[in-house]
Amino acid sequence: MSIKIRMRGKSKGGVAQVKALIKHPMESGARMNKKTGKPYPAKFIDMVQVSVNGTAAVDAQWSGAVSANPYMAVKLNANSGDEVTVSITDNTGAKGTKSIKLK
């Protein structure tokens, strides 16, 4: 199942701020299940890529210490009408992508 992403982006004077909200548990693998005494298996987003019109702009690596349902904002050199894509992969191989046209 693909990971859900919500995105907003607005360009002003050639600089665009793009915000993304991702639905993901971000389980670090260190939290213990008190009933069984075993840790909850790790499931967190480890790779994030942001591209403008198909060209990679930001390449991020995350650990399980990014909060659950992560929020991310970046600033890009982009004009309104440009297509911004965020694609993510978690440590179990689940993927998500979302593209928007900048306002």
Place this chain on the structure above:
Amino acid sequence: MKRRSFLKGTLATGAAAVAVNAGLLTPNVVLAADWNSKAFKAKTTDDALNSAFGSASVADSGDIKLKAPAIAENGAVTPVTVDASGIDGVESIAIMASKNTHPLVCEYNFGAGALGYVSTRIKMGKTMNVVAVVKAGGKLLKAEQEVKVTIGGCGG
């Protein structure tokens, strides 16, 4: 993994589905090699820096604007903003929580199409410093701020 592929195999019909299944599994292996597990598993900020940037000598910089709350009510969602767009040639930004078991939280690498700005939310186990490390023009710069955590974020 066996059980998972078995389930996938039974749900999907035909040999094509099996091929897709195999295709889904291979990129995972490739990406795991890309992910800097050594840096993320480091127990100290210096070790993490050495693994991520190859050096732990970091100079303080007033040009990095680090925005984090003085008191975080819930350490599991601490908003952190690093604005290094005042510095030329920012290559990457790393955010670390100094006393977390694994201090390195996230690392952003910037291409030509991006400004040195990142805003995110991180988990913090207790009261500690948030460290933003910026790599610009081959140099490492940092800004630090203490965040008081009243409820733990990691396993608390």
